[in-house]
Amino acid sequence: DVKVTQSSRYLVKRTGEKVFLECVQDMDHENMFWYRQDPGLGLRLIYFSYDVKMKEKGDIPEGYSVSREKKERFSLILESASTNQTSMYLCASTTDTQLRVYTFGSGTRLTVV
Amino acid sequence: SQQGEEDPQALSIQEGENATMNCSYKTSINNLQWYRQNSGRGLVHLILIRSNEREKHSGRLRVTLDTSKKSSSLLITASRAADTASYFCATGPGGAQKLVFGQGTRLTINP
Known part of the structure; x- marks a missing residue:
């Protein structure tokens, strides 16, 4: 079964911290995306x-x-986290031959305090 | 930029009834897709309809596409409590692989 894995389901970080959100897919897809x-x-x-x-x-x-x-692997980096970056982050991937059908990860809910 | 816009924003029906959601878009498309999102989770692809198709079925799902009106509808027949979720349409303007999603319809099925 094809899979997109996001490293964390929930994350709480402090304002000003550098935050890394990781996304890994095992489908050899060329295209990867980060949405909030x-x-x-x-x-x-x-x-x-x-x-x-x-x-x-x-x-x-x-x-x-x-x-x-x-x-x-496609990583999203918040250089200096701010409270307005509190959100659900979704990673997705697709291959050129798939008519843009996306496979999504389960999402990371990030809270910046 | 918003390409697909769903209507209604929220829909609440009784189990066993049919649910219809609509999507409008702005530019020409190669295909239109519908995705489902359970609360707090990622999106799951449901069905894709190509621009030269008018109707497509998959199990209890029926999708229609009217390219002259730039609109699509998703019908879920004989709804179940497990169908409670948000439903999104997605289109891809231009040649790029990226999709643009609407804001979604939140569907609640009451037992």
């Missing part, structure tokens, strides 16, 4: 990557960076 989900705002794309070491900004990249050193 907030009530009333739906899913918003933060960053995505088409290949190793490639990254592109989504709709709301401010305050975030990403790293894709290996094909299976």
Whole structure:
């Protein structure tokens, strides 16, 4: 069964901390995505990557960076966490031949205090 | 940017009834997809309909697509309590792999 694994289900961090959210997929997918989900705002794309070491900004990249050193792993980095980054973070992946059908991870609910 | 927008935002029905959710989008598409999200979890792909298809079935799911009106509907027949979830439509404008999701319809099935 194909899988996207996010390292933490729940995370509590302090304001100003550097936060790493990890996402690993075992499907050899080229494309990986980070979204955040907030009530009333739906899913918003933060960053995505088409290949190793490639990254592109989504709709709301401010305050975030990403790293894709290996094909299976896509990390989201909050350089200095702020309370307005409290949210549900969702990682997804797809392959070029899949008509953009995404496989999602279970999500990480991040609270910044 | 919002590509798909679902309607209604929330829907509450009795078990056994049919549930219909609608989605409107703005630009041309290759396909339209529906996803389901149980509370606090990731999204799960339900069904995909291509732009040259008008209707598609999968079990108790029926999806229609009207490209002239840029709209789609998802029908869940004979609803069950386990269908309680949020449902999202998603489309991909342009050639990129990225999808744009609507805000979702929150469906509650009352026993």
